[in-house]
Amino acid sequence: MTEKEFLKKLGKKIAQHRKASNKTLVDVCAVIDMEKTNLSAIENGRQNATSLTLKKIADAIGVEVAEFFK
């Protein structure tokens, strides 16, 4: 798997869990004080989030970070 593919897959997982939690991208960003441009880029695999960013997102949507990597 290429790095691009990995990031795309990770982003899809995040978006999937976010939608399952019935929160919009804007909702999540409001909670964690993040720009929606960033979260959009992460969910679309255009950006390589840090572990702390993943943690904040996971907390905001009520899942474990580990879920994003399964």
Place this chain on the structure above:
Amino acid sequence: MTEKEFLKKLGKKIAQHRKASNKTLVDVCAVIDMEKTNLSAIENGRQNATSLTLKKIADAIGVEVAEFFK
């Protein structure tokens, strides 16, 4: 849990899995072409690795990234 605590915990997990795989910090860095200063900082919670860095480390020691977050 504070951000510092989170990073420390994550780093400990990484170090733990690395040692379980019987690889030194130097070994892993050689495989993934990373500076040992970086991996040391990550394992000690002084640095906030990106998802791709975590993926490379996980691959090098033969575990899933998800393991680092359990």
Place this chain on the structure above:
DNA sequence: GGCGTGGTTATGATATATCATAACTTAATT
């Protein structure tokens, strides 16, 4: 003692994650 290996810490350079803002599309709604 001296030497090599694993690991830590410090410093300066470069790459990139995130911030801040704006413009835009699409879809839903009134």
Place this chain on the structure above:
DNA sequence: AATTAAGTTATGATATATCATAACCACGCC
């Protein structure tokens, strides 16, 4: 048609992850 909300994309600024290198400590070994 106009408006509103969600999401995308672009741009420039700032913060920080990583690179590159050096110095250092602790340990086992010769």
